[in-house]
Amino acid sequence: MKLNIIVLAKQVPDTRNVGPDAMTPEGTVNRSALPAIFNPEDLNALEQALRLKDQFPGTTVNVLTMGPGRAAEVIREAMYRGADGGWLLTDRAFAGADTLATSYALATAIKHVCPKVDLIIGGRQAIDGDTAQVGPQVAEKLGLNQITYTEEILSVKDGSITATRHIDGGVETVESPIPCVLTVNGSAAPCRPRNAKLVMKYKRALAPMELPQGTTYEELPYADQYGKKAYLKIGQLTTADVNADLQQCGLAGSPTKVKNVENIVFKAKESKVLTGSDEDINALVQELLASHTIG
Amino acid sequence: MANYYSDIKEIKFELENSALMQRIVELKERNFEDKDQYDEAPQDFADAMDSYDKVLDIVGDITGNVIAVNAEDVDAEGPHCEGGRVRYASKTYENLAAMRSAGLNGMTMPRRYGGLNLPVTVYTAANEIVSAADAGFENIWSLQDCIETLYCFGNEEQRQKYIPRVCKGETMSMDLTEPDAGSDLQSVMLKATYDEQEQCWRLNGAKRFITNGDSDIHLVLARSEAGTRDGRGLSMFIYDKRDGGVDVRRIENKLGIHGSPTCELVYKNAKCELCGDRKLGLIKYVMSLMNGARLGIAAQSVGLSQTAYNEAIAYARDRKQFGKAIIEFPAVAEMISNIKAKLDAGRALLYQTARYVDIYKALEDIARERKLEPEERAELKKYSRLADAFTPLAKGMNSEYANQNCYDCIQVHGGSGFMLEYACQRIYRDARITSIYEGTTQLQTVAAIRYVTNGMYSQVIEEMLEAPVAPEFEGYKARIQQMAEKLNASIAAVKDAQNDELHDLCARHLYEMTGDVIMSLLLMQNATKAPELFAKSLQVYVNLAEADVEKNNALVARMTTESIENYRQA
Numbered sequence: 001m002k003l004n005i006i007v008l009a010k011q012v013p014d015t016r017n018v019g020p021d022a023m024t025p026e027g028t029v030n031r032s033a034l035p036a037i038f039n040p041e042d043l044n045a046l047e048q049a050l051r052l053k054d055q056f057p058g059t060t061v062n063v064l065t066m067g068p069g070r071a072a073e074v075i076r077e078a079m080y081r082g083a084d085g086g087w088l089l090t091d092r093a094f095a096g097a098d099t100l101a102t103s104y105a106l107a108t109a110i111k112h113v114c115p116k117v118d119l120i121i122g123g124r125q126a127i128d129g130d131t132a133q134v135g136p137q138v139a140e141k142l143g144l145n146q147i148t149y150t151e152e153i154l155s156v157k158d159g160s161i162t163a164t165r166h167i168d169g170g171v172e173t174v175e176s177p178i179p180c181v182l183t184v185n186g187s188a189a190p191c192r193p194r195n196a197k198l199v200m201k202y203k204r205a206l207a208p209m210e211l212p213q214g215t216t217y218e219e220l221p222y223a224d225q226y227g228k229k230a231y232l233k234i235g236q237l238t239t240a241d242v243n244a245d246l247q248q249c250g251l252a253g254s255p256t257k258v259k260n261v262e263n264i265v266f267k268a269k270e271s272k273v274l275t276g277s278d279e280d281i282n283a284l285v286q287e288l289l290a291s292h293t294i295g
Numbered sequence: 296m297a298n299y300y301s302d303i304k305e306i307k308f309e310l311e312n313s314a315l316m317q318r319i320v321e322l323k324e325r326n327f328e329d330k331d332q333y334d335e336a337p338q339d340f341a342d343a344m345d346s347y348d349k350v351l352d353i354v355g356d357i358t359g360n361v362i363a364v365n366a367e368d369v370d371a372e373g374p375h376c377e378g379g380r381v382r383y384a385s386k387t388y389e390n391l392a393a394m395r396s397a398g399l400n401g402m403t404m405p406r407r408y409g410g411l412n413l414p415v416t417v418y419t420a421a422n423e424i425v426s427a428a429d430a431g432f433e434n435i436w437s438l439q440d441c442i443e444t445l446y447c448f449g450n451e452e453q454r455q456k457y458i459p460r461v462c463k464g465e466t467m468s469m470d471l472t473e474p475d476a477g478s479d480l481q482s483v484m485l486k487a488t489y490d491e492q493e494q495c496w497r498l499n500g501a502k503r504f505i506t507n508g509d510s511d512i513h514l515v516l517a518r519s520e521a522g523t524r525d526g527r528g529l530s531m532f533i534y535d536k537r538d539g540g541v542d543v544r545r546i547e548n549k550l551g552i553h554g555s556p557t558c559e560l561v562y563k564n565a566k567c568e569l570c571g572d573r574k575l576g577l578i579k580y581v582m583s584l585m586n587g588a589r590l591g592i593a594a595q596s597v598g599l600s601q602t603a604y605n606e607a608i609a610y611a612r613d614r615k616q617f618g619k620a621i622i623e624f625p626a627v628a629e630m631i632s633n634i635k636a637k638l639d640a641g642r643a644l645l646y647q648t649a650r651y652v653d654i655y656k657a658l659e660d661i662a663r664e665r666k667l668e669p670e671e672r673a674e675l676k677k678y679s680r681l682a683d684a685f686t687p688l689a690k691g692m693n694s695e696y697a698n699q700n701c702y703d704c705i706q707v708h709g710g711s712g713f714m715l716e717y718a719c720q721r722i723y724r725d726a727r728i729t730s731i732y733e734g735t736t737q738l739q740t741v742a743a744i745r746y747v748t749n750g751m752y753s754q755v756i757e758e759m760l761e762a763p764v765a766p767e768f769e770g771y772k773a774r775i776q777q778m779a780e781k782l783n784a785s786i787a788a789v790k791d792a793q794n795d796e797l798h799d800l801c802a803r804h805l806y807e808m809t810g811d812v813i814m815s816l817l818l819m820q821n822a823t824k825a826p827e828l829f830a831k832s833l834q835v836y837v838n839l840a841e842a843d844v845e846k847n848n849a850l851v852a853r854m855t856t857e858s859i860e861n862y863r864q865a
Contacts, residue, residue, distance in 0.1 A: 193361075194353045196398040196411055200335035200346045222338055229334070 002058035003156065005049045006114055007086075008106060008122030008135065009042040009063050009078065011071040015127050016040075023263075038074045041123025043191035045184040048153050049121050050082045050192065056156075062086045062114070066094055066105055069209030072234050079202040079231075080194035087113055087235040088207040094239065096251035099129070103137030104248045105239075110142065112242040113235070119161070120181045124149060135183035145180040151188045207234040297363065299424045300355025303601060305639060305828055306420050309646040310347065312824050316416070319650060320344070322657035323414050333406045347417045353397050354421045361393045363428035366554075370431065370721050374556035379542035381509035381556045383435075390432050391464065400439050401462030404446060408454065409462035415656060416649040419594045423645070426598025427605075430725040431554030433598065435507050437591050441467040441514050444584045445533065447659070448571035453533060457512055465511035469584055470534075470560060472504045478738055480516065480577055481526040485562060487517035496532060496569055498540070498562040506732075508558025509543050511536050514584065515567065516576050529576040532567040540565025551724030586686050588733045590652060593645050593689040596697035596729045599722050600638040603700035606719050607631050607707040614709075621707075630703045636835035637696040639828075643817035644810070645693060648685040655679040681755070684746035691739030692810040694729035701726040737803070744802040748790060752809050753783060759816040765823040771837050775815045778844045782808045785851040794856050801854050804847040811840035811847075 013034035015022070021033040046063070053059040063078040063086030065071050075086035089109050097105065110117060120139075125132035132148075139146035147163050151171060154162040156178065165172045166185045204222060211217070217226040217233060226232050239249055247253060274280045288294045300306060310316070320343045327343075329336035337343035365386035372384035383391075394400065402418045404410025418440070426433040442461045446454060461467060476482040485500035498517055502508070513534040520528035534541060540563055547557040571580055608631050611622035621627045655678040658671060667675065701723040705712035712719050730736045746752050756779050764772050785808060789801045815837050822829035854862075 193357050193393055193397040195396065196350045196353055197335045198398075199349050199353065200337075203346070203349055222342070225338070 001056050001156070002060075003052055003056055003118045004114060004116055005052060005059060005061045005119045005121060006110060006117050007042070007046050007049050007061060007063045007078065007083065008120065008138070009046065009065050009074045010039045010123075010126045011036050011065065011067050011074045012039045012126050012128040013037075036070065036073070038077050039123055039126045039128075041125060041127075041184060041186045042074070043123070044186060044188040045121045045123045045182070046078055046081060046083065047189050047191040048150065048182070048184055049119070051189075052119070052153065052156060053082060060084045064089060064106060064109060064113075066090070066097070066102060069207060072207035072210050072236075075207070075234050076202060076205050077194070079205060080199045081192055082195065082198065085231060085235065087237050088209060089237045089242075090207075090209050091238040091240075091249075093244075093246055093249045093252075096254060097249065098254035098256035099131050099133040099137060100255060101249055101251075101253035103134050103141055104253055105242075105244060106134070107138050107141035108244050109237055109242045110138070113237070118178050119156075120144070120179070121150075122181070122183050124183045124185050132183070135181055139181035142179075142181070145176040147174055147176055147180060147182045150182045150184045153182070202231065205232045205234050207236045209236060210234075297359035298352065298355040299358040299363070299427050300351045300420070302355070302359075303424075305642060306351070306423065307348065308821070308825055308828060309642060310351075310416065310420060311344065312821070313646070313650055315650045315654065316344070319414050319416065319653040319657065322654065322661065323412065325661070329406055329412070336406060336412070347413065350399075350411065350413065351417065351420055351424065354399060354424050357393045357397055357399075358424050358428045362390050362425060362432055365390055366429040366432070366721070367718075369429060369554040371553075373553040374546055376543050376546045376556075376558075379544075381507075381543055381546065381558065383556065384554055387432060387435065387554055390429070391436070391466075394436055395464035399436075400464045401442060401458060403440070404442060404458050404462055408446075408458035410458065414649075415590070415653045416646060419590060419645065419649040422591055422594035423598040423601070423642075426595040427601045428598075429554060430595055430599055430722070430729075431552035433595055434552060434555035435466060437595075438467045438469070438507050438510065440587050440591060441469050441512075441584065443587050443656075444514060444531075444580055445512075445570060447583060448531070448575075448580050449533070453568065453570065457533065457535075461512065466507055467512050467514070468505055468507045468510035469588070470502045470505050470508070470513050470515040471581060471584075472502060474501070474503050477504070478735065480581065481529075482524075483516050483518060483529055483577070485515065485517040487519040487530060487532060487567070488521075489519075490566075493566070496567050498532065498534065498565040498567050500562055501544075502560040502562070504547065505558045505560050506555055508556065508560050509536070513541070514570065514580075515562075516581055519569075519573050519576075526577040527574055529581075530573045531570045531576040531580040533570050534562075534565055534567040538566045549728075551721070551727055585733060586652075586682070589686050589690040589739075590645075590648060592729055592733045593641075593648065593686075593693045596690075596693035596726070597638065597642050597645050599697040599726045599729065600634065600641060600693070600700040602718065602722050603697070603704040603726075604631070604634045604638050606717065606722070607634055607704040610708050610711075610717070610719075614711075627707060630707055632831070632835045633839065634700045634703055636832045636839060637700060639821070639832040640814035640818050640836045640840075641689075641693040641696045643821055644685070644689045644814050647817055648682065648689040651678050651682040651685055655682050680751065684743065684751055684755075687734070687739035687742035688806070688810055688813070690733065691730070691736040691743070691806065692814070694726075695736055697726040697729050740802045740806045743806055743809070744798075747786060747802075747805045747809055748798075752813065753779070753786070756782075756812055756816065759813075759820070762820060763823075764819055765826065767826075768819055768822060768833065771815070771819055771833060774837060774841060775812060775819065778808075778812050778815065778841055781844050781848045782812055785848050788851060792856055794859075796859055797854065797856055800859060800862060801851050804851050804854075808844050808847045811843050815840045 013031050014037045024030045049061045053061050061083045063075045063083050065074050066089040072088045094105055122135045136146055149166045151164045151166045160175055160177050162175045166187050320340050330338050337346055368386050369384040375382045401410040402413045406412050422437050487496050487498055490497050515532045515534050516529055518528050519530040542561050544559040544561050611627050612620050614621045655675055658675040704719045705723050708719050818833045818836050822833040
């Protein structure tokens, strides 16, 4: 069995390493102050896809990402770990997209580049928005089943997939016909490291948007390599390439409007002093039990 | 998100700043003949260097985010012996899986066997990086370089059988030591007999202190010539664990490198293959194996010194006493600067040695494919001798420095350092073995001393003194020149005495002075190219080295034929 897998991935600002200049005075994310990284849960998603590729030789894993030229870095990073390639969905008309416009763009692109897709796997959510909406919306737009909070794909056979989901208080095992969409939880297996040979093989892979303004592959160093090795040219898609309806893309297609941003400063409200006496400890335990903090 | 490679600028400097590197890459890549055959092969020198940088970045990433994180647990749990097999600490398996998945095995092997075809210099950097996180794990992982010996001396069938397996992540061990054959390997008694019926060799007996003794593929030193008692009766064998016949009797309980299982092995009629020719086991193959391993221990030592420095400076910046960070106190600052100076000096020596090894090994390998040109033969001879001379110096000096640095690291931590809470205690225990295994420092001295007395190092020193230095470092050059003169005077005094025992007594002192002078010179060259990285260490190191030369010079002057008696206790 050979599967056609698309991994949805996003380049995000590393909000886990927030410094004092992480926010602009206006309260928006200062992207230049934060390093751009592979969204962590998308790496968990990639690992699930690569495991299927290990299991079913001939399976293809391609990454689809939307963003500016530099976002092609996530495609390369995925190739370093075993993905076959991918597409950078990039166009000024995609800019300013909320989750609805993003999922429209992704779904439209998938229909265009991979109509016979078997599995679409993405991270549960991105660390810059934390909405967890894009995966499910892609599934809806494509009319596919979805398995959210996936922890592990247990098997793929006879046109169906079995996976475990991370739910409150336990794990649920579900089965779905394929094609379907999965969003993978951060508690799933971490992604494998970059592979030395693959890094050496793919290190020069570039999407057209990444080339210096006005240059072509033929003018790059090691230009002959781009002619000989098609995999060094990362696929790129614009709104026109995928026949997207511009009204549903980017800012125009985004009903979400940010009205106001507030900085929240956490303050300690009340404090209680406890001694080490049995009574105090007992009282605390009772209180925590009553508030369902423990137990 | 620490990266143990890209965070340490000095490693990259060492890789990129030597005129020898171009030649190494040229030889190793045979003028880039693989470039159309293998997708990952480099197109030219710059491309190769870029690939090395990227591969080491992976090593640094895994080291920082997996191996370093696991180190404490691996140290606490350690391996266990169960039913004749080794079970590693649970997180050791995690480390091994990460390295395997990243394809970081068989790193120096040719691409046709599945290797990465990296120079020894780059592999040495990987060794140093891994060791900085967990010296015990580095042992298990870096035993992959035993495959070099199999590649050099095994036949093509053996190469095709074993090298791809190692490249895929199978582990190795070198089974040399026995209860009565430690430093003196000529006394090895493990018996190898030829089984006429099965047409194979069989091993019977026991080995002790075997690092990673339950590995997948063993290189075993055994006595194939019945009735012999010396090194000429020993041959080298390959034992494949898939064939069975070797069990682990017990695992040693050690002071340090807990993650690395040190095994006692029992061979019960174990099937094995002869590697290379009979009788050359010790005198040729094990010498090659040991030289590779010694360079590995030098790298392990430098990694430990790096961690000693990192831990010491982090603590000293953080810890406040008398209202200020303790790094503000000169007594503490000096300890930390001394660690850094010895680290930088030792690292310079390590990479210089690795480069020498690279050139001669690549030429030796080419000689297996075609006849060398006369100038290539001369080059091979030159670098082979340099590698022979520098390897024991790099191993001995760096392992002693690692011990000194880890000692000082605990001292910087004060009472907290004596508690088992900080990483400094682990590296202090781990460092202790480096000056013992693969030949004690005393044996490194034995290996190096002939190059001291035959003038080889002196010649290297003389050539290095002729190299141009930045004007601001001319003063150091003059001081190093004087150190070299004192060294030469001490050598002359020992030789003039014409007394073997005196020669052996003074050997360590001459050896250390040689190390002092050569590392001062290497550091001066580094500082000339990158003063921002090395100027401070140059100053501190030359101060230390100069004082050490004075001390050893004075000692040698007082060690006379008449005084030998006083160095002998009843």
